[in-house]
Amino acid sequence: MEKYRRVMLKLSGEALAGKNGRGYDEAVVKGIAEQVRTSVLAGVEIGIVTGGGNYWRGRTSEAISRPKADQIGMLATVMNCIYVSEIFRTEGMKTAVLSPFQCGGMTELFSVDRADQYLKSGTVVFFAGGTGHPFFSTDTGTALMAAEIGADVILLAKSIDGVYTADPKLDPGARRYDRISMQEMVEKKLGVIDLTASVLCMENRIPLAVFDLNQKNSIADAMQGKINGTVVTVD
Numbered sequence: 001m002e003k004y005r006r007v008m009l010k011l012s013g014e015a016l017a018g019k020n021g022r023g024y025d026e027a028v029v030k031g032i033a034e035q036v037r038t039s040v041l042a043g044v045e046i047g048i049v050t051g052g053g054n055y056w057r058g059r060t061s062e063a064i065s066r067p068k069a070d071q072i073g074m075l076a077t078v079m080n081c082i083y084v085s086e087i088f089r090t091e092g093m094k095t096a097v098l099s100p101f102q103c104g105g106m107t108e109l110f111s112v113d114r115a116d117q118y119l120k121s122g123t124v125v126f127f128a129g130g131t132g133h134p135f136f137s138t139d140t141g142t143a144l145m146a147a148e149i150g151a152d153v154i155l156l157a158k159s160i161d162g163v164y165t166a167d168p169k170l171d172p173g174a175r176r177y178d179r180i181s182m183q184e185m186v187e188k189k190l191g192v193i194d195l196t197a198s199v200l201c202m203e204n205r206i207p208l209a210v211f212d213l214n215q216k217n218s219i220a221d222a223m224q225g226k227i228n229g230t231v232v233t234v235d
Contacts, residue, residue, distance in 0.1 A: 002153075002225040006045040006119060008146040009036070009155045009223075010138070013053035015213050016080060022054055029084055032157075032213075033091040035220040036124060040093055044223050045119040047149055049127050049142040050084060052076030070134035077138060078103060081128035094123040100132030112148050119149065139193040143200035154201070154208045155222050156192070161212035162230035163192050179231045182208070192232070201234060208232035 011032065018025025036046060055076040058069060078099060085095040096118045098110040107128055108114065118125045130141035146154050163185065166174040180190075186198050192210060193201075201208065211218050211229030218228060 004044060004152045004223060004225060006047070006149065006151050007039075007153055007155055007223055008047045008049065008142060008149070008151040009157065009219065010142045011048065011050045011084070011157055011213075012159070013051040013055065013076065013080060015157060015159065016050065016084065017054035024054070024083060026087070029087045030091070032084075032219060033088045033093070035217060036088065036223075037091050037093055038220045039223040040122060040124065042224070045122075046223070047115070047119065047125045047127060047145060047151065048081070048084070049138060049145060050077050050080040051138045052080060055079065067134035070130075070136075073138075074101075074129045074132070077130060078107060078128040081126035082106060085124075085126050088124055094121070095126065096123050097126045097128050099127075099129035101129055103129075115145075115149050125149075136196065137194050139197035140200065143193070143197040143204075143206065146206050147200060147204040151206060154206055155219070156208055156210045157213035157219055157222075158210060159213065160210075161215065161228070162210050163190055163232065165190075177230045179233060181233050181235070185232055201232075205234045207234050 016024055016029055018028040052073045056073050081097045085097050088095050097107045098115060099107040100110050115125050127145045130138055131144055142154060162176045163180055164174040164176050168174040182198055182202050209222055209227045209231050211222055211227060
């Protein structure tokens with residue numbers, strides 16, 4: 001069982017919404033906060049990226065260009081990071097929200113040195129706003145930030161308990177992988193993360209762990225190297 005020093009946790013916007021489907025489920029977010037706090041107290045340095053799907057999912061109208069649609073999505077992740085950060089603070093953690101563009105006094109401008117100092121001090125760092133550019137997903141933003149801060153692993157807390165040979169909702173015979181290489185995952189087009197993010201992970205040798213957010217203590221366990229899901233290797 002591998003122990004992680006520094007991790008990047010990716011939370012989907014849909015996960016934050018819980019059964020509500022939109023906005024936030026405060027009980028779900030508090031549950032995440034309690035698990036992260038356990039890991040902070042154990043000495044794990046934690047960065048977090050959130051998706052924006054609880055508010056905005058891609059281009060919804062031909063009247064909106066792709067760059068503008070992506071900008072709206074970036075701002076949705078800023079809102080999510082601010083919200084989750086505040087819930088974490090109520091659980092006794094120190095937090096910081098960094099973004100690649102200015103948001104007045106709401107976030108701090110990202111720099112590797114600033115992020116590193118916060119992480120070393122036991123502060124949970126939220127990376128909001130993706131890459132700051134259109135045409136890049138939050139998957140790619142997660143991989144990029146993980147590479148910049150030297151994360152040992154990217155933890156993907158999802159609504160499914162790992163990587164499957166096919167969509168288990170559509171194929172009852174779909175089989176879950178315990179381990180799979182990033183290269184095989186790309187070749188089989190399993191769609192866990194996008195191609196750009198996969199290449200970044202392979203080039204920087206950052207493995208993934210995919211597990212079910214809704215399983216009890218799944219985040220706390222994953223941060224201690226206990227993965228009840230799929231490990232995606234880069235060896």
